[in-house]
Amino acid sequence: MIRIDCPYCGARDHTEFSYGGDASVPRPDIACEDIKAWSDYVFLRDNPRGAHSEFWHHVNGCREWLIVKRDTATHEVAAVLPARGNMP
């Protein structure tokens, strides 16, 4: 079990959360008309082995979106931040 220390609720099992994927990909500006920029945003990922910044939704808790820094090989969690105010 991965333990995620929710800034609002405290440390909880990861099964309380729903995974939201890579949180390091910036969303293009809504006025951006470059199709390549949008398709890269939707489809391409670094998919690193090691440090990964990712979204988790505390769906069975406070229902806040969080950004979790986790190692994809060891599952060690380095930091948990509210997604609000920390978007890429």
Added chain:
Amino acid sequence: MSRYSALALAVKALGGNRTWPRVWRDPEPKPSYDVVIIGGGGHGLASAYYLAREHGITNVAVLEKSWLGGGNTGRNTTIVRSNYMIDGNTRFYEKSLQLWEGLSRELNYNVMYSPRGQLNLSHSKAQFDAAARRGNIMRLNGIDSKAMLRDEVRRFAPYLDFSDQARFPIYGALWQGRAGTVRHDAVAWGYARAAARCGVDIIQQCEVTGIVTKNGRVRGVETTRGAITANTVAIVVAGDSSLLARMAGIRLPVESHVLQAFVTEAVKPLVDTVITFGAGHFYISQSDKGGLVFGGDLDGYNSYARRGNLAVAGDVMAEARALLPHLSRLRVLRHWGGTVDMTMDGSPIIAAMPVKGLFLNGGWCYGGFKATPASGWCFAHLLATGEPHPLISRFTLERFERGFQLDEKGAGPEPGHH
């Protein structure tokens, strides 16, 4: 390297089985090859075999960082089938099933293809209708399939839960009789032996650490056993696809996730076919040794750990019990995980990369074992001719940005949801 036959078996037995030769050669890497294949799983080895066998290209090395088949080839639950319904998938997977049917003879190696059939359960009228539609599409493509209603399923597999207590009562099923299982290790060993007999160098304990490019063209690879030059380099590393592509400056529409598998203690013959549960994600078959082999969902987050979390193990066992309540007393003897390369549409990528001379065969998600023969067969064609075989013409890298995804499940660009 002698041929395997009943006669050879008898002769070697008389010699106390002490004179069997090595199954494949163990050469030192040469400084240069025509084609370097990175990854000694089933797909890499099959590609090497068909390159030599179908296209006469034998100056080929397969580089494997650990041991042959130690990746997903040796970690999967061995199910093969061709019940796909999207154009671009259907015929490709059927070609693979046809190659499985003749593979032991082709390779002179018993891969133990067992066409015990697969029963895909549905638990509602709507789900059954969708399954019947899939079955009709298969039949239109000349692939065997049969829709069954509850009573017929019950006669066929009476050991499933048909009681009034069943949490998700069985409504019907889609049956494919030619589906079944194949011994996974034997696939790696059989292709390795057959490729080596054609002159391919199979090099284990040789990790690729860099891909050398010059002016937008691939020149070779750096490895833990020295640099190797080659004008054609193929990445066939499943869960590590993104890491290898990045060595050539390429980002892929792929996330790596962990899928687990489980085996119980051995029991007498019970499950005589392959069964998939339609009310969750669970499938089960029985190995020749008697262990029940089963699996379910991905762990659900990016992972290269090759071991799974217990929450998913619990979910999978709960599904097992919902479908076959009498399994609740069995003990699970072993469980493990593999890192699978999940694409944004759930379908593979077999294509030339933006760097000239560099090719990728990956994105197999958790269902690429069944594809091994056709994948190798078509990939060899691509490596030899530079042109995609018609059976893989839709498995491109560009399909994502161009809007031609092959999304069998309709899950959208969420790799973990396919």
